[in-house]
Amino acid sequence: MRTLPSTGHAARAVALVExxxxxxxxxxxxxxxxxxxxxxxxxxxxxxxxxxHGGGVxxxxxxxxxxxxxSVNVSAVHYDDLPDKxxxxxxxxxxxxxxxxxxxxxxHMHISWTEMRDGRGYWRVxxxxxxxxxxxxxxxxxxxxxxxxxxxxYEGAAExxxxxxxxxxxxxxxxxxxxxxxxxxxxDFAADEALARSVGEAVIATYGGILDExxxxxxxxxxxxxxxxxxTLYLFQVLTLDRGTTSGLMVHxxxxxxxxxxxxxxxxxxxLASWRARVPEPQGELVDRLVSALSAASPSPxxxxxxxxxxxxxxxxxRAHPEALKLQARGHVVPPTxxxxxx
Numbered sequence: 001m002r003t004l005p006s007t008g009h010a011a012r013a014v015a016l017v018e019x020x021x022x023x024x025x026x027x028x029x030x031x032x033x034x035x036x037x038x039x040x041x042x043x044x045x046x047x048x049x050x051x052x053h054g055g056g057v058x059x060x061x062x063x064x065x066x067x068x069x070x071s072v073n074v075s076a077v078h079y080d081d082l083p084d085k086x087x088x089x090x091x092x093x094x095x096x097x098x099x100x101x102x103x104x105x106x107x108h109m110h111i112s113w114t115e116m117r118d119g120r121g122y123w124r125v126x127x128x129x130x131x132x133x134x135x136x137x138x139x140x141x142x143x144x145x146x147x148x149x150x151x152x153x154y155e156g157a158a159e160x161x162x163x164x165x166x167x168x169x170x171x172x173x174x175x176x177x178x179x180x181x182x183x184x185x186x187x188d189f190a191a192d193e194a195l196a197r198s199v200g201e202a203v204i205a206t207y208g209g210i211l212d213e214x215x216x217x218x219x220x221x222x223x224x225x226x227x228x229x230x231x232t233l234y235l236f237q238v239l240t241l242d243r244g245t246t247s248g249l250m251v252h253x254x255x256x257x258x259x260x261x262x263x264x265x266x267x268x269x270x271x272l273a274s275w276r277a278r279v280p281e282p283q284g285e286l287v288d289r290l291v292s293a294l295s296a297a298s299p300s301p302x303x304x305x306x307x308x309x310x311x312x313x314x315x316x317x318x319r320a321h322p323e324a325l326k327l328q329a330r331g332h333v334v335p336p337t338x339x340x341x342x343x
């Protein structure tokens with residue numbers, strides 16, 4: 001049985017991310033229905049330490065007319081029974097949507113409240129649009145929604161997002177518009193909670209509208225190859241640069257499949273291997289491990305067995321090379337939970 005955090009701010013954060021999860025799942029299913037895809041996202045529960053320290057529920061789908069992969073995960077982890085632990089609770093919505101049609105953009109969003117034992121807490125609010133084939137109107141609509149929701153905080157968060165989602169080895173960014181508000185605490189919890197809700201609901205509404213139109217776009221012959229290359233780049237960025245993913249994997253192995261829920265269904269293994277020479281050492285060893293974890297099939301499926309193998313590869317690499325953590329992406333602020341992997 002899954003327990004929930006007991007502190008007031010944490011309980012409010014859980015209620016917020018669960019409500020945003022409900023809204024997003026409903027909106028994704030509404031968009032899917034426009035192309036005749038009536039398959040609902042399925043709930044999958046996972047437990048931290050058997051539920052003693054919480055857990056979560058993720059809604060997933062894939063291999064459908066609308067979605068290559070989609071995962072909408074809520075985690076509510078706490079350590080109410082371990083008063084000596086620096087981290088008191090971490091409550092988050094983490095979602096990634098990879099549509100099946102190549103001209104419909106992927107989307108990532110993360111909204112979380114993290115509370116330390118000494119009472120300090122902070123919000124992390126992230127959102128980014130990640131198309132295989134960019135469409136200016138989609139980018140502009142997503143950007144305008146973030147600007148409207150975040151107000152004066154937008155420019156700093158956009159700058160930090162562009163920094164975080166850069167891929168130096170490939171001289172490009174993961175997406176076309178990025179928002180990353182890290183370590184946010186204005187001193188007014190209610191105002192910050194309202195900001196997190198505003199950004200989340202703006203993303204849900206705007207991305208839902210983009211999907212309504214984009215899922216029906218004409219697919220050209222070359223689009224699938226472009227999409228596969230982009231999906232490979234997405235896996236490369238997540239598993240070699242993303243601090244949040246690495247932190248989650250290093251802390252525990254209770255939810256490897258869920259943490260890897262951001263990955264698309266297939267990648268180009270040979271293309272991934274070709275990027276080995278472009279990363280600084282010892283990250284070449286990490287690329288080798290990732291390639292070895294994938295099937296030699298073309299394209300390589302990223303199924304649950306592959307996700308577990310990839311997770312183990314990341315853990316093994318950073319245990320062997322802890323100094324390589326400094327090579328991962330960062331914005332202007334690196335929170336203590338990510339610095340120390342004490343989640």
